[in-house]
Amino acid sequence: MLKNMTDTIRGMLRELTGRDDFSGGAFNVRANGESSGRLSTDGIRIEPKPDGSGLDIHIAPGVKRDKVHIPVVITKSGIRETVYNDFHIGEGADVEIVAGCGIHNHGPQDSEHDGVHRFWLARGARVRYVEKHFGSGDGSGRRILNPGTEVYMDEGSVMEMEMVQIRGVDDTERTTTAELAANARLVVRERLMTHGRQRAISYYVVKMNGAGASADVVSRGVARDDSYQKFDAKLVGNAPCTGHTECDSIIMDNGKILAVPGLEANNVDAALVHEAAIGKIAGDQLVKLMTLGLTEQEAEEQIINGFLN
Amino acid sequence: MSILEMEHVGFKVPSEQGEREIIRDVNLALEPGRLVVVTGPNGGGKSTLARLIAGIAIPTAGRILLDGEDITGKSVTERARAGIGFAFQQPVRFKGIRVLDLLRLAAGKELSVSDACEYLSAVGLCARDYIHREVNASLSGGELKRIEIATVFARGVRLSIFDEPEAGIDLWSFQNLIRLFKEMRGNIPGGTIMIISHQERLMDIADEIVVMKDGGVDRHGPKDDILPGLAGSPLAIGGCCKNGQGRLTKC
Numbered sequence: 027m028l029k030n031m032t033d034t035i036r037g038m039l040r041e042l043t044g045r046d047d048f049s050g051g052a053f054n055v056r057a058n059g060e061s062s063g064r065l066s067t068d069g070i071r072i073e074p075k076p077d078g079s080g081l082d083i084h085i086a087p088g089v090k091r092d093k094v095h096i097p098v099v100i101t102k103s104g105i106r107e108t109v110y111n112d113f114h115i116g117e118g119a120d121v122e123i124v125a126g127c128g129i130h131n132h133g134p135q136d137s138e139h140d141g142v143h144r145f146w147l148a149r150g151a152r153v154r155y156v157e158k159h160f161g162s163g164d165g166s167g168r169r170i171l172n173p174g175t176e177v178y179m180d181e182g183s184v185m186e187m188e189m190v191q192i193r194g195v196d197d198t199e200r201t202t203t204a205e206l207a208a209n210a211r212l213v214v215r216e217r218l219m220t221h222g223r224q225r226a227i228s229y230y231v232v233k234m235n236g237a238g239a240s241a242d243v244v245s246r247g248v249a250r251d252d253s254y255q256k257f258d259a260k261l262v263g264n265a266p267c268t269g270h271t272e273c274d275s276i277i278m279d280n281g282k283i284l285a286v287p288g289l290e291a292n293n294v295d296a297a298l299v300h301e302a303a304i305g306k307i308a309g310d311q312l313v314k315l316m317t318l319g320l321t322e323q324e325a326e327e328q329i330i331n332g333f334l335n
Numbered sequence: 336m337s338i339l340e341m342e343h344v345g346f347k348v349p350s351e352q353g354e355r356e357i358i359r360d361v362n363l364a365l366e367p368g369r370l371v372v373v374t375g376p377n378g379g380g381k382s383t384l385a386r387l388i389a390g391i392a393i394p395t396a397g398r399i400l401l402d403g404e405d406i407t408g409k410s411v412t413e414r415a416r417a418g419i420g421f422a423f424q425q426p427v428r429f430k431g432i433r434v435l436d437l438l439r440l441a442a443g444k445e446l447s448v449s450d451a452c453e454y455l456s457a458v459g460l461c462a463r464d465y466i467h468r469e470v471n472a473s474l475s476g477g478e479l480k481r482i483e484i485a486t487v488f489a490r491g492v493r494l495s496i497f498d499e500p501e502a503g504i505d506l507w508s509f510q511n512l513i514r515l516f517k518e519m520r521g522n523i524p525g526g527t528i529m530i531i532s533h534q535e536r537l538m539d540i541a542d543e544i545v546v547m548k549d550g551g552v553d554r555h556g557p558k559d560d561i562l563p564g565l566a567g568s569p570l571a572i573g574g575c576c577k578n579g580q581g582r583l584t585k586c
Binding site for chain 1: 419421
């Protein structure tokens with residue numbers, strides 16, 4: 027069914043989405059710069075943009091509990107691409123969108139995928155968006171991912187975003203912006219692990235423009251070895267609204283983390299909160315798990331896996 | 336053979352005056368199948384003694400033997416695997432680790448949800464409400480304490496040590512706790528339970544009582560010999576008096 031599949035690509039698709047067969051639902055699989063397969067359904071229409079720069083994905087109003095997969099895989103060294111995917115989610119639709127990108131780089135040249143996703147949620151639409159990033163391969167070329175996400179939310183719409191980067195991405199700069207109309211709700215859960223000399227930057231700007239809008243942006247990060255992370259999240263309250271942002275991080279070895287929480291209240295009834303905590307694994311956590319029979323290393327892994335769960 | 340023996344165990348820490356002796360020349364033997372309560376004034380060395388047995392602190396003098404084997408130089412992990420369980424006085428919180436995960440780690444196997452629920456029910460928690468919750472700051476001190484006790488219960492090891500298990504636990508749960516300790520003793524043949532406590536009602540279910548004072552063992556013997564001497568003192572909270580038949584009752 028899918029073109030140009032290899033065992034490596036199939037394995038990466040499973041890592042990204044939990045499956046390598048997408049029949050039965052809407053999907054577009056992009057591998058090494060071209061589409062390997064695409065399917066639209068009654069409720070979800072996927073169309074390539076006329077200029078070839080990406081996809082337009084239309085989710086019909088009222089679609090309930092449907093799902094669309096749009097994974098991207100790169101296994102050739104030296105590919106650098108920017109892809110624009112636009113999602114138009116109809117009024118009252120309820121859909122899960124599973125995206126993500128895996129880069130397997132076994133060569134000397136850098137491989138890079140910059141995915142720009144834009145979402146327009148109509149009134150009352152609900153979206154759960156899952157985006158996983160990872161890198162593999164033993165080439166000296168770097169694995170680079172620079173995702174850009176823009177979210178425009180109409181009244182009463184809800185967007186839950188789960189952004190995960192667990193390993194292997196050498197350099198990433200993620201920019202997410204959102205604009206919320208009245209009673210719209212945005213929830214972001216970012217989980218990030220960096221190791222080696224990796225660098226990961228996340229910028230968020232969330233503008234709550236309508237009364238009753240709310241946003242909850244939470245990042246959990248673990249920086250190991252000599253890696254670096256920056257979490258820069260700004261909430262802007264332009265109306266009576268509630269916003270919360272949190273950066274909770276563990277540093278290990280020579281890891282470094284910079285948390286820059288930002289709040290801007292332009293309305294007297296905007297209630298905005300930020301929290302940030304960075305520290306190493308607590309010694310008593312390790313000791314507790316060791317009293318259960320785990321080695322120090324096993325205890326550390328359990329704590330990190332739980333933290334990033 | 337004793338399950339645990341401490342021979343001339345000492346523990347010193349650096350201080351402004353040079354060294355401070357926290358534990359001094361402790362000789363103590365615990366027999367299999369016994370429930371032992373360790374009591375004594377605050378600062379008497381009770382918790383440090385427990386931490387020395389679990390390997391969280393290492394003695395600066397003497398030897399500790401478990402089932403006749405010298406474990407003095409062994410790590411916390413090695414001692415845990417050798418059969419020592421330890422419930423902290425102040426339980427640790429973990430972001431992202433669920434109660435079920437912690438119980439599975441404690442049991443050392445893929446515990447079914449219903450098995451895990453039994454451990455929680457035993458400590459007076461409605462299992463369905465807790466099993467998938469994170470062991471984080473959303474739990475109250477009392478809830479954490481009961482989960483901590485459940486992890487040691489789930490381990491089912493030969494020597495279980497509880498450091499002030501009653502702290503932060505309400506009266507109803509405390510009664511459950513007493514039942515749990517009795518049950519634990521019955522479930523593990525030859526298993527020994529060591530409880531650090533000032534609670535007279537816990538001492539009342541003990542086989543033996545150890546009184547620690549100034550870092551040493553002040554008294555050690557059968558409950559019936561030791562408890563009457565503690566009655567009404569701060570070492571046995573709740574106090575107790577002898578009634579007309581010579582039995583201990585609440586004053």
